[in-house]
Amino acid sequence: MRRYREFLIPVVVFGLAGFLPLFLKTYYVHIGILILIWAYLATSWNILGGYAGQHSLGHGLYMGIGAYASTYLALNFGLTPWVGMFVGMAFAAAAGWFVGYATFRYGLKGAYFALVTIALAEAAVYVVSNWKAMGGAAGLEVKYLGTNPFMMQFDGKLPYFYIILVMTLLAVLTAQWLNRRRFGYRLIAVRENEEAAEAMGVNTLGTKINANVLSAVMTAAGGTFFAQYFTYVGPRVVFGEMVSVQILLFAIIGGLGTVWGPLVGAVILVPVAEIARAELGTQFQGAHLLLYGGVLVFTMLFMPKGIVGLVKSVRSRIWKTPDDSVSAPAPEGGAS
Amino acid sequence: MTPLLEVKNLTRVFGGLTAVGDLTFHVDSGEIVGLIGPNGAGKTTCFNLLAGALRPTSGSVFFKGKDVTGRKSHQMCKLGLTRTFQVVQPFPDITALENVMIGAFVRHGSTGAAEAKAREVLDVVGIGHKADVLGRDLTLMELKRLEIGKGLATEPDLLLLDEVAAGLTPVEIDDILALVRRLNSEGMTFLVVEHVMKVIMNLSHRIVVLNFGSQIAEGTPAEISKNPAVLDAYLGEEEYVA
Numbered sequence: 001m002r003r004y005r006e007f008l009i010p011v012v013v014f015g016l017a018g019f020l021p022l023f024l025k026t027y028y029v030h031i032g033i034l035i036l037i038w039a040y041l042a043t044s045w046n047i048l049g050g051y052a053g054q055h056s057l058g059h060g061l062y063m064g065i066g067a068y069a070s071t072y073l074a075l076n077f078g079l080t081p082w083v084g085m086f087v088g089m090a091f092a093a094a095a096g097w098f099v100g101y102a103t104f105r106y107g108l109k110g111a112y113f114a115l116v117t118i119a120l121a122e123a124a125v126y127v128v129s130n131w132k133a134m135g136g137a138a139g140l141e142v143k144y145l146g147t148n149p150f151m152m153q154f155d156g157k158l159p160y161f162y163i164i165l166v167m168t169l170l171a172v173l174t175a176q177w178l179n180r181r182r183f184g185y186r187l188i189a190v191r192e193n194e195e196a197a198e199a200m201g202v203n204t205l206g207t208k209i210n211a212n213v214l215s216a217v218m219t220a221a222g223g224t225f226f227a228q229y230f231t232y233v234g235p236r237v238v239f240g241e242m243v244s245v246q247i248l249l250f251a252i253i254g255g256l257g258t259v260w261g262p263l264v265g266a267v268i269l270v271p272v273a274e275i276a277r278a279e280l281g282t283q284f285q286g287a288h289l290l291l292y293g294g295v296l297v298f299t300m301l302f303m304p305k306g307i308v309g310l311v312k313s314v315r316s317r318i319w320k321t322p323d324d325s326v327s328a329p330a331p332e333g334g335a336s
Numbered sequence: 337m338t339p340l341l342e343v344k345n346l347t348r349v350f351g352g353l354t355a356v357g358d359l360t361f362h363v364d365s366g367e368i369v370g371l372i373g374p375n376g377a378g379k380t381t382c383f384n385l386l387a388g389a390l391r392p393t394s395g396s397v398f399f400k401g402k403d404v405t406g407r408k409s410h411q412m413c414k415l416g417l418t419r420t421f422q423v424v425q426p427f428p429d430i431t432a433l434e435n436v437m438i439g440a441f442v443r444h445g446s447t448g449a450a451e452a453k454a455r456e457v458l459d460v461v462g463i464g465h466k467a468d469v470l471g472r473d474l475t476l477m478e479l480k481r482l483e484i485g486k487g488l489a490t491e492p493d494l495l496l497l498d499e500v501a502a503g504l505t506p507v508e509i510d511d512i513l514a515l516v517r518r519l520n521s522e523g524m525t526f527l528v529v530e531h532v533m534k535v536i537m538n539l540s541h542r543i544v545v546l547n548f549g550s551q552i553a554e555g556t557p558a559e560i561s562k563n564p565a566v567l568d569a570y571l572g573e574e575e576y577v578a
């Protein structure tokens with residue numbers, strides 16, 4: 001039992017969150033779903049971007065693959081998105097491997113890696129926009145069936161809330177699991193000092209590619225959920241730069257390379273952005289984007305380790321505890 | 337008996353500059369071999385070639401009787417050859433213990449076993465009490481010890497030490513020398529690059545002298561200190577007077 005204690009806190013937190021919709025109006029459940037979608041995607045991105053330190057700016061690519069794969073297969077072959085999701089994940093694994101190999105094999109790092117990933121996601125927007133079977137620029141619409149659990153469709157919001165709640169829990173558990181496993185330590189070694197990692201027996205190329213594949217696969221599952229919830233996929237909507245940028249925004253603001261950072265970032269920012277959009281949206285389009293930009297700049301300047309990093313350093317200053325990731329598997333772990 | 341490490345005609349050219357040229361030497365199991373030479377002689381480049389951080393332009397490297405020329409760093413480490421860096425390379429944002437655990441994971445798959453190994457290594461290099469301190473918060477002396485610890489944690493058969501004494505006080509140097517001798521008496525083989533002549537003369541069983549990338553002498557410390565070619569190479573660099 002002791003081995004699994006590290007997973008207890010996420011399970012309890014998410015379990016309690018599961019009661020929230022019972023007290024909330026539909027609109028707030030919708031906000032909850034948005035929070036969880038972005039928390040899920042940012043947690044997936046964080047494995048590559050936060051743990052391994054490779055800042056992909058093109059995760060829309062994998063989100064799009066997941067969204068399009070399940071939607072296309074459901075429309076044309078009646079395949080349930082529950083299976084389509086895994087098909088999308090398989091395609092995303094291949095794409096993630098290819099992107100990882102093509103970039104890391106040639107030593108692309110930092111801004112160069114980021115630029116290439118932007119370019120690849122943009123290329124995907126272009127390809128899909130011109131691909132008739134995929135609906136071209138108009139995209140694909142998920143056929144409305146009313147409540148049909150087999151096809152991952154529901155009239156109300158509650159089922160969607162619980163699906164994405166479980167998905168996000170699984171993503172957080174994955175991050176928690178990495179925190180105390182060899183692969184997770186190797187990701188951090190790669191981020192901290194590649195040359196030293198390589199000299200200490202870490203296959204840095206393989207580690208980075210694996211991180212990209214894992215991150216891509218998780219992101220693709222989020223794409224399928226996104227398509228089912230909004231019942232629509234369009235090239236720019238799922239592959240576009242807005243998706244790619246928002247994904248990493250929440251992780252950076254919440255705390256790169258921490259288990260809870262992406263979730264915390266989404267919990268704080270998504271509602272604020274939604275309010276800005278609802279209140280100012282008509283006179284001032286893109287108000288939420290301005291907000292994101294401002295908060296991002298503030299974070300990078302004043303709390304480079306995000307909210308979770310800030311809380312951790314304040315806490316350790318007050319209690320003078322040594323980094324708890326070492327002495328005990330604490331919930332936030334030793335990623336930063 | 338085949339030597340643990342055999343270097344044959346090893347050459348590395350950077351543009352027009354031959355950093356290591358036609359270098360041939362060997363290291364037997366259980367030895368401490370010193371690699372010396374003036375600044376820019378090619379010592380670090382030699383380490384990079386042996387550890388797989390650089391590919392040789394020509395020549396070959398045999399380790400445990402196997403041709404390992406052109407293998408990557410992480411492969412060499414797994415085979416049992418680990419190097420430390422002249423300029424210490426800690427992982428700054430994780431603790432000393434976690435720094436060393438990265439190395440321990442080479443031979444231990446489980447986190448518990450890697451952590452136990454890492455604690456043992458931290459004690460061996462004398463910074464067990466710093467286990468929970470972040471890499472960025474360690475002093476130079478501690479970082480030098482951490483650097484050796486990171487190498488030791490990979491449980492190498494041959495450890496390459498690049499200028500571990502540089503920047504340390506005489507007392508600290510004596511500490512590190514005692515550590516290397518003890519590990520050697522327990523069976524670990526060392527190839528040591530060192531700038532400080534006193535250190536290398538004290539420590540090595542055998543010395544290989546480089547100048548301009550080529551070997552100019554080889555022998556016991558006593559032989560080397562009398563070798564005219566060596567004295568000539570070091571002429572004018574008073575700090576080297578043994």
Ligand SMILES: Nc1ncnc2c1ncn2[C@@H]1O[C@H](COP(=O)(O)OP(=O)(O)O)[C@@H](O)[C@H]1O
Binds near residue numbers: 354373382
């Ligand atoms: N990556 C490199 N590119 C070009 N020249 C290099 C490189 N690494 C080392 N050199 C050159 O090779 C020579 C040997 O350097 P090095 O091996 O660092 O010497 P040492 O460690 O003996 O002081 C020097 O002239 C150095 O400038």
Ligand SMILES: [Mg+2]
Binds near residue numbers: 379380381422
């Ligand atoms: Mg050097």
